[in-house]
Amino acid sequence: MSPTSSSSPAKRERRKEARPGELLEAALDLFVEKGFAATRVDEVAARAGVSKGTLFLYFPSKEELFKAVVRENIAGRFIEWNSEVETFEGSTAELLHYCYRVWWERVGSTKASGITKLMLSEAQNFPEITQFYQQEVILPGQQLIRRILQRGIDRGEFRAVPLDYAIYVVLAPMMFLMMWKHSLGACAQGALDIDPDRYLATQADVIAYGLATRPGSTGLSA
Amino acid sequence: MSPTSSSSPAKRERRKEARPGELLEAALDLFVEKGFAATRVDEVAARAGVSKGTLFLYFPSKEELFKAVVRENIAGRFIEWNSEVETFEGSTAELLHYCYRVWWERVGSTKASGITKLMLSEAQNFPEITQFYQQEVILPGQQLIRRILQRGIDRGEFRAVPLDYAIYVVLAPMMFLMMWKHSLGACAQGALDIDPDRYLATQADVIAYGLATRPGSTGLSA
Amino acid sequence: MSPTSSSSPAKRERRKEARPGELLEAALDLFVEKGFAATRVDEVAARAGVSKGTLFLYFPSKEELFKAVVRENIAGRFIEWNSEVETFEGSTAELLHYCYRVWWERVGSTKASGITKLMLSEAQNFPEITQFYQQEVILPGQQLIRRILQRGIDRGEFRAVPLDYAIYVVLAPMMFLMMWKHSLGACAQGALDIDPDRYLATQADVIAYGLATRPGSTGLSA
Amino acid sequence: MSPTSSSSPAKRERRKEARPGELLEAALDLFVEKGFAATRVDEVAARAGVSKGTLFLYFPSKEELFKAVVRENIAGRFIEWNSEVETFEGSTAELLHYCYRVWWERVGSTKASGITKLMLSEAQNFPEITQFYQQEVILPGQQLIRRILQRGIDRGEFRAVPLDYAIYVVLAPMMFLMMWKHSLGACAQGALDIDPDRYLATQADVIAYGLATRPGSTGLSA
């Protein structure tokens, strides 16, 4: 055993610990791109730079790998965001614009957005993980949006729209953008290409304007 | 109706002509429910009441069956709609509400909506059919929406928003509803259940209001 | 029923009776070209201008069709030939040349030669029909050749070679030519193309010369 | 032999390297016995003592397995033979006998002879591999025979026969024997049984004699 060959044991150690993460990353990419069924575990392993056997060392099955990918990428960012919303100073219209922008930076533009595509695409085949996703992502997300809208109403900026459905006015554009980006948008031939910033700005503009009370209005419309 | 005229064209004959349709219907159901890969051709055949061999008599492969399902369910409804939009009398806000309602009746609430879910889920795996879908559905749909918005602007009802992005303000809520309905919505646990009518009414309301010129406004905002 | 439509019932009648023959002909072509397994009954039917169902009206199975093809094309031409050999006037070397030439005309160059290719190719899969082929073709053929050689020996023209193996000296070139013609020869790229007349003439020449007694020889060599 | 040196390279490892060979051997047997189509890949795998999946680990398809079988069994034996012919001492008639004998030992009597049967039977269905076979086997073989005949002519032993067709005088008996052995001969009922040695001896005898110049002959006959 030559002394040179034993160099950098740290690197090896680090890689070893990084294995699951590398696998999850590779799996996320491929699941998002091709769907659950069309993704081969060999491919995931290959992209992560390990053998197929190694993958099963860390994840007992392809399904568990899928679940792990989803769980891993559903970080509970909502606590942080909730406090940001609480402390935000400025109009609620501005808050909405801000949230869209921040969401795009932290989620929409990242691989995490692929998870939404995955979930919506595969929900039917994975009821268990779908349930989990609802609890961890959808419901907190809806709560956050609801809080924003409530803030607008409370401050007399927004009309007293029915919140249960108004949340979807805010949510739909985000979900749509994520789906689009990972499906048709990925095959974009010019016409279908969407610039996220302009897209979100336009959506926020129309929505904020559409929710806004009017000068002279009581802020208590239908 | 004379008994000798044998108005029924022989059971076998009639079935033969009905076969492709029956198969497409069964395939639509299953593809939407389980996705492309998870759908077995035997199952499609069984649901259509024929044997596996018969399916391949009408469709040379599972992939061609998929393509046929997509094609079948996007018959050029746009021509009809275009003329409806041209002749509509009333405010553009009303037109928007009307379109959402009609779209739901004719597409959103039907199995055809499953096609969109399918396409968004499987787009990457079927570039050819995705291309076809863009040409036949997405682009005509965008044109129609663009026409509606233009009408509002021309009549001084809507602000001169940038159409290229405003169309998504109208489109996103529809796409979202279809995806939702066929994914999370199908596993709905109360909290996630969406009433389409209220959903669409709220969306149309906010959007129309958000696009509207204001009393005293020039109708030429950014 | 217009009188013109009932024209030429004879033609129809004739065709009806010709069906099995047309099917056998088509089957022969295809079996020879592609082998038993690779030939589809649809193709046979199509080439014969009838439906697949009709084929099974005349032949209870693909195997039976195969057997019928073989049987049909193994006409007992040997009686005729035997008498020709008996009455032939001229040297036995000339008789050999004559036989090769006649064989080529009547068998080698016709579709019947395909049967040999078929039999040799498929013998293992059809023991029953192979047995039949041996009785009807191989043995009579060997007898005929034996008679020719015996004639040469009897007349002092040929050496007294061991007949049991000398027959193959005459047989091998014919069998080889048939196989070649229907296999490699059919994909011929120039180098492999064989002109049957020159081929057979050369073979007959060498064989006759090789069997011939020499001047001063006793005609009774090993 | 120290116990720690573990000279046996681990059972699994050794088997792995042997796999392709075992599979090719099993495939050769079965292809020759039953033809390409009638051979099931499961059977090949079973005979090689592995599972169906393993076969596809080494050969991407049944067709590629077939090609590999052909390639494997036609290793360039011709180089060796060519030099043997060059250095042979003795008459060309003796050389012919010698070649027939050696050919039988090294090819005719081995499984390799089955390849020729295979090729002639399946040529039409595998144009690509047929092409390969022509280049690698047929043409070199013809060259070798041509060289032998040329030797006889050059040494004044053989008549100046047209080589392009005389080669078939030598080739046909070999091809015939291989075909016979693997078809009718395999179902031999006594009458059709051929003793290769006597068969080849007779052929060589007649051919050599038939090609020979005669005492007093010029060696330049047509």
Next chain:
DNA sequence: AATGAATGAGTATTCATTCAT
């Protein structure tokens, strides 16, 4: 007699999963 729609047993091939090394 003729058709051709329907069948379903049969086969090549794939791929998640196992396990000896």
Next chain:
DNA sequence: AATGAATGAATACTCATTCAT
């Protein structure tokens, strides 16, 4: 821990054969 050879259950697709018309 890591490998990668081996597995075999699962599945799309074929094609000889049947049979109602």
